Amino acid sequence: MKLHWSGRSPFVRKVMVAAHELGLVDRLKLVRSVVAMNAPNRELMRDNPLSRIPTLVLDDGTVLTDSLLICEYLQVQAGGNLLFPANTAGRIDALRRHALGTGFIEVTVLRRNELNRAPEQRSPAHVDAYAAKFAATLPALEREAPTLKAKSIDVGHIAIGCALSYLDFRFADEPWRPAYPALAGWHEAFAARPSMHATVPVDG
Numbered sequence: 001m002k003l004h005w006s007g008r009s010p011f012v013r014k015v016m017v018a019a020h021e022l023g024l025v026d027r028l029k030l031v032r033s034v035v036a037m038n039a040p041n042r043e044l045m046r047d048n049p050l051s052r053i054p055t056l057v058l059d060d061g062t063v064l065t066d067s068l069l070i071c072e073y074l075q076v077q078a079g080g081n082l083l084f085p086a087n088t089a090g091r092i093d094a095l096r097r098h099a100l101g102t103g104f105i106e107v108t109v110l111r112r113n114e115l116n117r118a119p120e121q122r123s124p125a126h127v128d129a130y131a132a133k134f135a136a137t138l139p140a141l142e143r144e145a146p147t148l149k150a151k152s153i154d155v156g157h158i159a160i161g162c163a164l165s166y167l168d169f170r171f172a173d174e175p176w177r178p179a180y181p182a183l184a185g186w187h188e189a190f191a192a193r194p195s196m197h198a199t200v201p202v203d204g
Helices: 010-022 067-078 088-115 124-149 155-170 181-191
Strands: 002-005 029-032 055-057
Touching: 002 010, 010 067, 010 088, 010 155, 067 088, 067 155, 088 124, 088 155, 124 155, 124 181, 155 181
Parallel strands: 002 029
Antiparallel strands: 002 055
16 A cells, blocks of 8 residues: 655654554555645645645555545454444544544644744734644643543544644644643653654654
8 A cells, every 4th residue: 555654744643653553554655745735746646636645545546535534444454443442432532532633733733834934924813823722722631631541542542642742843842741741641651652653753
C-alpha cells in the first residue's frame, strides 16, 4: 500500500502510530509528499484531488483520504478491535476522544499558520479565536486524563497523544505541563510507547 507521508504532519503521524500498534507498518510504502494550503501538490493530486495527507492508495487503486478512515482500514486488515472497540459504547467513546484530539490538532495547525504570517498580514480576529480554542481545549483534556489511563489504547488515545506531541513540536516555547499535571503524566507514559518513538516528528 502506498501512503503519501510527511514526517512533520500530525495527521500522518496518527496513521503511522496506528500502523505500528497494529503491526502493519512494513506493508506501507511511504511516499514523501509536501503539502501547503497555498501550494497544491500536483503529483499528490493524481491520487487525492484535495492535495491532503495522509492519503493511502490500496493495491487495487482504491484511495482513502482521511486519517480516521485509514486507521479503521488498517484495523480491518489487522483483525480484532484494538483501536476501535467492538461494543457501541466503547466505540462512541473512542471516536469522541478522537474528535477532540483531532480538533485540537486542527486548531494548533491553523494557529501556527496564522502566527507564521507577516504581522501586517495576520488576522487579529483569527489569532484571538484560535488562542481561545487553544486555551479551552487543554483543560478539557486534563479532565479526560483519568479516563485515558483507565482504558486500553484506542484511536482516541492516538489522536490526543499526537495532538500533545505536535504542541510540543510547534509550540515548545509555551509549556503546558505545569498547569495540567494529570494530562502531562498520561502523555509521558503514552509518548514512551514504541509506536510514538518510531514516529517522532521532524522538519524537512
